Amino acid sequence: MVGLAWIVNYRVSPHSLGGIAALPPTPSPSNPGATPSDMPAGTPSASPSPSAPAAVSGSFTGSDFPNRFGDVVVRVVISNGHITDVQAVQLPSDRARSAYISEVAGPMLRSEVLQAQSAGIDIISGATYTSQSYAQSVESALQQAHLG
16 A cells, blocks of 8 residues: 555654643642542542552543644543553544545554553654644543553
8 A cells, every 4th residue: 555655663752752741730639520439548648559550441531632734632441451442532634635644544553552551652654743642642541540
């Protein structure tokens, strides 16, 4: 397939992606949307037990991370602390080329997250901005799940 000829991967850690450090701080236990099961036992300053992340399950939608070609939003499905699915809620599609790139790169990025079990994914050459925004949205979703 001609479209795959331009795709070359290289490894990038999530902390080297621009904007990750600029994410808002993780909500405090006093977050009005938090349920008692979301908060650690004991006082608000108590840290959760090491086994707590394994019990995390649910669907977490990452923040919207716009780039020059469009917005990227993903939903991460977690079962017993493992990423079991990643769904692209929104990928760039305003222009025909952006829609094509999203169509090709979207499944590859999903596969990267499932394999890495984190936002530390390979950037897809030719879809660099989308890849970076995708990783940032995944990281945001994992922070909501207290896994990032």
